[in-house]
Amino acid sequence: MSVESRKKALHYFFDKVVGPLGYKFTPDSDLMDFLLEQEVMLEQKHGIPFCPCQPLRHDRSRDMQIVCPCIPFHRKHFDAIRRCWCGLFVHKDVTDPDSLPQIPPWEVGLD
Amino acid sequence: MPAKDWTYVMDEAALPEGKMTPVYPSGVNVLMARVGGAVYALEGKCAHMGCPLFNGMLEGVILTCPCHDWRFNIRTGEFIDAPELRLKMYQTRTEDGKLFVSLGQMEGL
Amino acid sequence: MKKISMYTLSTCPWCRKTKKFFTEHNIPFDFIDYDLADEATQKRIMEELDANGANGFPFVRIDGEVIVGYNPERYARLMGLEGALVK
Numbered sequence: 001m002s003v004e005s006r007k008k009a010l011h012y013f014f015d016k017v018v019g020p021l022g023y024k025f026t027p028d029s030d031l032m033d034f035l036l037e038q039e040v041m042l043e044q045k046h047g048i049p050f051c052p053c054q055p056l057r058h059d060r061s062r063d064m065q066i067v068c069p070c071i072p073f074h075r076k077h078f079d080a081i082r083r084c085w086c087g088l089f090v091h092k093d094v095t096d097p098d099s100l101p102q103i104p105p106w107e108v109g110l111d
Numbered sequence: 112m113p114a115k116d117w118t119y120v121m122d123e124a125a126l127p128e129g130k131m132t133p134v135y136p137s138g139v140n141v142l143m144a145r146v147g148g149a150v151y152a153l154e155g156k157c158a159h160m161g162c163p164l165f166n167g168m169l170e171g172v173i174l175t176c177p178c179h180d181w182r183f184n185i186r187t188g189e190f191i192d193a194p195e196l197r198l199k200m201y202q203t204r205t206e207d208g209k210l211f212v213s214l215g216q217m218e219g220l
Numbered sequence: 221m222k223k224i225s226m227y228t229l230s231t232c233p234w235c236r237k238t239k240k241f242f243t244e245h246n247i248p249f250d251f252i253d254y255d256l257a258d259e260a261t262q263k264r265i266m267e268e269l270d271a272n273g274a275n276g277f278p279f280v281r282i283d284g285e286v287i288v289g290y291n292p293e294r295y296a297r298l299m300g301l302e303g304a305l306v307k
Binding site: 016048 | 158159160161178179180190192193195196
Binding site: 031034035038041042051052053054055056057074077085086087101102103104105106111 | 229231232233234235254255262265266269273274275276277288289290291
């Protein structure tokens with residue numbers, strides 16, 4: 001499968017997951033395209049589309065919490081910053097993703 | 112429910128306690144499981160990326176997908192880490208040692 | 221001159237933006253791409269991230285101060301670049 005086809009496939013799968021959680025793909029189409037491409041590359045390397053911006057620890061239980069979309073496992077944090085860490089997904093009401101900085105959990109009062 | 116909505120899927124004896132088996136009534140991927148004596152019929156593909164769930168792990172009522180470890184409650188179909196996501200559940204019926212599934216989704220789920 | 225070091229991922233667009241920020245402001249920095257590092261280096265980096273409660277990349281250290289996540293305003297403030305930001 002080509003990279004472009006796989007990007008479309010991931011988009012199809014993830015769209016169905018993030019909608020019920022209150023999220024959507026970022027309206028920044030260049031960012032979306034870049035992140036999906038990185039995930040396809042990560043999937044080709046590891047067999048799994050991990051988050052391109054979080055570390056693999058080589059510990060299955062923890063690594064499975066950064067498989068895209070990882071929103072369910074970081075819900076409080078992402079709900080507080082209205083985006084996921086890499087920015088592939090934003091809250092449904094977000095129209096200007098550039099206005100949402102990457103803020104670590106402790107800066108929004110979480111552990 | 113009209114009789115025509117029920118599709119025979121397997122013999123009851125072929126589904127022992129704590130086990131899962133994939134069946135394909137009308138081509139639909141359905142996962143049969145028996146826990147605590149009760150038989151459950153769920154969507155056979157993971158809500159995450161469509162991985163086949165029959166290869167997953169069943170511990171009590173918790174089914175773990177073999178691909179990325181997403182966990183579901185087989186009694187409700189709910190994804191443990193975000194109940195907004197769920198697997199479809201199907202009604203089951205036993206008659207003369209045979210298991211039937213209705214592909215109409217269960218009400219309230 | 222303040223010492224800048226950072227841990228990044230080669231796959232992360234925010235890490236790329238972070239490197240670009242310091243490059244465009246002609247500020248030298250050291251970096252290690254975690255995903256391209258050897259196992260021992262990854263272990264050391266992960267210990268440092270955990271010690272600082274960091275969840276992801278980029279992880280930037282400006283002298284003693286740690287900034288997790290792409291935050292150009294904070295980089296500028298710590299570097300005394302207010303008013304001289306390259307947009």
